[in-house]
Amino acid sequence: MQWLAYRNVAVSLLGWRSQLALLLRSPASRYSSFSPSPVLLLNNGHIGRIYCFKDRKVFRGGTKAAKKHKALKNVLDDKDLSHIVWWKERMQVCRKPSTVQLVKRLEYSNLLGLNVDLKNGSLKEGTLNWEILQFKSRFPREVLLCRVGDFYEAIGIDACILVEHAGLNPFGGLRSDSIPRAGCPVMNLRQTLDDLTRNGYSVCIVEEVQGPTQARSRKSRFISGHAHPGNPYVYGLVGVDHDLDFPEPMPVVGISRSARGYCINLVLETMKTYSSEDGLTEEAVVTKLRTCQYHHLFLHTSLRHNSSGTCRWGEFGEGGLLWGECSSRHFEWFEGNPVTDLLIKVKDLYGLGDEVMFRNTTVSSEYRPRPLTLGTATQIGAIPTEGIPGLLKVLLPSNCTGLPVLYIRDLLLNPPAYEIASTIQAICKLMSNVTCSVPDFTCVSSAKLVKLLELREANHIEFCRIKNVLDEILHMHRSLELNEILKLLMDPTWVATGLKIDFETLVTECESVSGRIGEIVSLNGENDHSISSFSVLPNEFFEDMESSWKGRVRRVHIKEISNEVERAAEALSLAVTEDFLPIISRIKATTAPLGGPKGEISYAREHEAVWFKGKRFAPAVWAGSPGEEQIKQLKPALDSKGRKVGEEWFTTDKVEDALTRYHEAGTKAKARVLELLRGLSSELQSKINILVFASMLLVIAKALFAHVSEGRRRKWVFPMLADSNMQDVKQFDEANRMKLVGLSPYWFNAAEGSAVHNTVDMQSLFLLTGPNGGGKSSLLRSICAAALLGICGFMIPAESAIIPHFDSIMLHMKSYDSPADGKSSFQVEMSEIRSIVAGTTKRSLVLIDEICRGTETAKGTCIAGSIVETLDKLGCLGIVSTHLHGIFTLPLNIKNTVYKAMGAACVDGHTQPTWKLIDGICRESLAFETAKREGIPEMIIQRAEDLYLSAYPRDLFSGRNVTKQEDMNVNSSEESQLHLINVTKGDSHKQMGSNNPVEVLQKEVQGAVTMICQKKLVEFYKKKNAPELAEVHCVSIGAREQPPPSTIGASCVYMMLRPDKKLYVGQTDDLEGRVRAHRSKEGMQNVCFLYFIVTGKSLACQLETLLINQLPNQGFQLSNVADGKHRNFGTSNLSLESVTVNR
DSSP states (O other): OOHHHHHHHHHHOOHHHHHHHHHTTTSSSOOSSSSEEEEOOOSTTEEEEETTTTTEEEEEETTHHHHHHHHHGGSSSSSHHHHHHHHHHHHTTTTOOHHHHHTTTTTTSSOOOOOSSSTTOOOOOHHHHHHHHHHHHHHHTTTEEEEEEEEEEEEEEHHHHHHHOOOOBBBBTOOOOBBBBBEEEGGGGGHHHHHHTTTTTTTEEEEEEEEEOTTTTTOOOEEEEETTBOOOOTTTTOSSSSSOOOOOOOOOEEEEEEEEEEEEEEETTTTEEEEEEEEOOOOHHHHHHOOOOOSEEEEEGGGOOOOOOOOSSSSSSSTTHHHHHHTTTTEEEEEHHHHHHHHHHHHHTTTTTTOOEEEEEOOOOTTTOOOOHHHHHHOOOHHHHHHHHOOOHHHTTTTOSSHHHHHHHHHHHHHHOOOHHHHHHHHHHHTTTOOSSSSSSOOOHHHHHHHHTTOOOHHHHHHHHHHHHHHHHHHHHHHHHHHHHHTTTTTHHHHOOOOOOOOOHHHHHHHHHHHHHHHOOOOOTTSSOOOOOOOOOOOOHHHHTTTTTTTTTOGSSSSSHHHHHHHHHHHHHHHHHHHHHHHHHHHHHHHTTTTOOOEEEEEEETTTTEEEEEEESSSSSSOOTTTTHHHHHOOOBBOSSSSOOOOOEOOHHHHHHHHHHHHHHHHHHHHHHHHHHHHHHHGGGHHHHHHHHHHHHHHHHHHHHHHHHHHHHTTBBOOEEEEETOHHHHHHHHOOOOEEEEEEEETTTTTOOOGGEEEEEEEEEEEEEEOTTSSSSHHHHHHHHHHHHHHOOOOSSSSEEEEEEEEEEEOOOOOOOOOTTOOOOHHHHHHHHHHHHOOOTTEEEESSSSSSTSHHHHHHHHHHHHHHHHHHHHOOEEEEEOOGGGGGGSSOOOOOOEEEEEEEEEETTTTEEEEEEEEEEEOOOOHHHHHHHHTOOHHHHHHHHHHHHHHHHHHHHHOOOOOOOOOOOOOOOOOOOOOOOOOOOOOOOTTTOOOOHHHHHHHHHHHHHHHHHHHHHHHHHHHHSSSSSHHHHHHHETTEEEEEGGTTTTTTEEEEEOSOOEEEEEESOOOOHHHHHHHHHHTTTEEEEEEEEEESSHHHHHHHHHHHHHHGGGGGOOOOOGGGGSSSSSSSSOTTTTTOOOO
């Protein structure tokens, strides 16, 4: 062990065997993937001074240390030594020249790395360095930033980290006689923390206690919080008026191995949760590591016991892929129970106490498909891969980002059980047919909720967002159409959060918490107390002083304090009026050429004061004129430290007293507001499970609504899911059939009609052949994507489909060599196919493209034939494509495998692919044509053809393309037209007799629009002799709501109710985009809309013009009256004398 090596070297050099044997005891097992370090405690050939925080004593090299070695409590313990090892290894990888120079001044005898012989290096009790060492001892693996005045400072090792990774310059330059010091201004703290956490470091922030201190006394300091990768610093957020970008939390990952396979444990310190997945394949674990940004990686010692029996993990066979992934990352080994001991490591890593409990969010994986392998995920673009069409990009609209995208990605990588997939599909079908407006679905990170409420740092903005989440769930509950969707969303949310909550409990708690927030917090749009304003004082002063607390909580809770602030502001205005205004009037009355007196009442923002600013205003002769008395009262303005601000700034005792009174009142008011907000955070901590569940439910709802909208836009369909877990043999055989009619590649837009459609009716294994560029790889990707989308409950790019619920979907495409692992491309391919065969069952879908193409033809053909036999015997569904035509001459023992080919046709004497799947065998590769098309010189191609004719003469006469050409009669079935559901007049959220002026205007507009347009529709259908008469059904879109997916591609006429009570009338085929465009304009964020759907854009244009010209006659004001002149119909051909509208 490397620790033993350190001990032996130190003893041999200095002969202190007995003393150092006690000093350098072998620590607890803790390993790292870093290379071994040289001797730690040696500097310039002697033992360095060793500091221990516990007793604050010093050991110096020499005989004095030998006399004191018996006081073992004074030496660094094993954990402290291991932390120093950890930090020194990170110092060794620093590369910046300035950092390298700083590292040379470190002495690894204490956790800070300070050399006490250098300037400012003292660790005596009572010094700032000693105080920092105390804090560092509590969190030894974190970079420590200590607030000192207007800067956050770091010393020793931490200063080197700041210079290396945060781009900061060292304090005092690169002087060799001083300890390393670096820091950042207070205003740049967020940027510095982002730089450090982005590089994988955790940071401990120490703040100063604000307020006056006694002379010659040091300010008190405290640990205000921590910043970890994926877990930002939130101290002080409760008092600001802006939001904080909160990344997705990064878990601590632990990997172990059991009898069932590999196991991965994810621990989220922010959420205080953990989850375990067992029975994973090696590829699945690597996929999770590639797609999961984690804070720290722990490997269990059970991974060392590999199947090859070697002591080097991953030397042969299984474990090589995972070892290659882990060896390039920082990790630590651990022993014991893979779960409980990992939680102990996490508590140690984050400095948590033993009393902290973690909740298990693991959901049973029974009947759940296995996670995607790395190859499958990359080859269909579930993981972004260069050159591969991204699956996520076509599942969701381009404007859908953040948490919904992460949910969809995680669902694809970890497909749900059949029951959950069926529920997701049922939700999507209901969403597809919704006709009422839907909420905006406010998305809030669950980790952000938990951390802000736990630390009581949630500000009024966050509370408003939480209330929006709860109100939107209540909106869905009260809507007849959305209520069923809300109920179905409960199970997918349970799987995502691990929280099982009853539906009625959710609704009741949402009402309770929403009401409580509304009682305390001043909501958006409410303005029950405004900023103070006086004509003699700059408005900026009151804006800066009061905006930090006004408008955040309801005035009723701070009424007395607010009144005191208003009285203090009035007193300040009076003092300024009496002391400064006469001087201003005197100056204005004085007429003088250039260089005359100047003066004004000005706001000194830096000093938070209103003072008189002027020069040359004192009279040369005091004559008792107006203003002279006030000039005599002026005195120089002083800053908070009693220093003169400048030659031009003046004040009076009365103004200073008024300023002090105003500031004290404002401070009390702000403290009261923060107290109320923090108190509300404490109240909601008991409701945290409800809030986490509600926030995740809306994330899922937004993701599924977005997917349905994009699916309808692309004209995708819902497949029929067959449960392959059936026990009945006949039903099982039927469920083990996949039929895809009109399948198109997912990266093509079927709505544009540019894709070639194929029908795949699969009841066994396909052995697929076809020419180069014939579409084999595209077909395999398309089938894989369609099957994956189907078992997740999503829409698929086909005309109709039946998809069994596979227990695994595995796609293997071309392989590349791996020089880092010393493996050729064929070795990599065989390793992947080994995993595929080992994990295949009768319920699996296996797709292998161009099998065994990385080795010589004869043996590769035989290996391919044997693999086909194995898959045939297992009875799985799938496709194996190949150019190894010799496989058809092998005596294969197969019963169910069907030969399929990608068709080719002769056009103008040239063979071209049709990209159609047909029965038979295709021996034509189109290799020469493909080479020529890609620019290979004609001379090379001609020589290749000559060589081919001489080497394979029999193929020339036997016919290279033995293919059974079949016309593919695809029964295309169009989607049934969307049936418009009448809006129920008795919806619970539309109450008659409302006093809300917006709702009253909405009802009046709806009545007028219905009367105007219905008569026009009667005339239209009489002319067209239509069998059915359409009715005008106006649907409202309230603030923070959006149109349903049923409006996608439909012609709509809409009315926008502007804040100035004017109407805007328009028509569109993209109502969602039009609503978003209107609301993007300033002041229009919460405008409401009315719309109705008509058949065809022409009719929509006519009704738009009709409404523009007729609504003003009913007393409505329009903002786009001019648009009605663009068409010459709808102005006089409709008489509305019989139409009366009550206004």
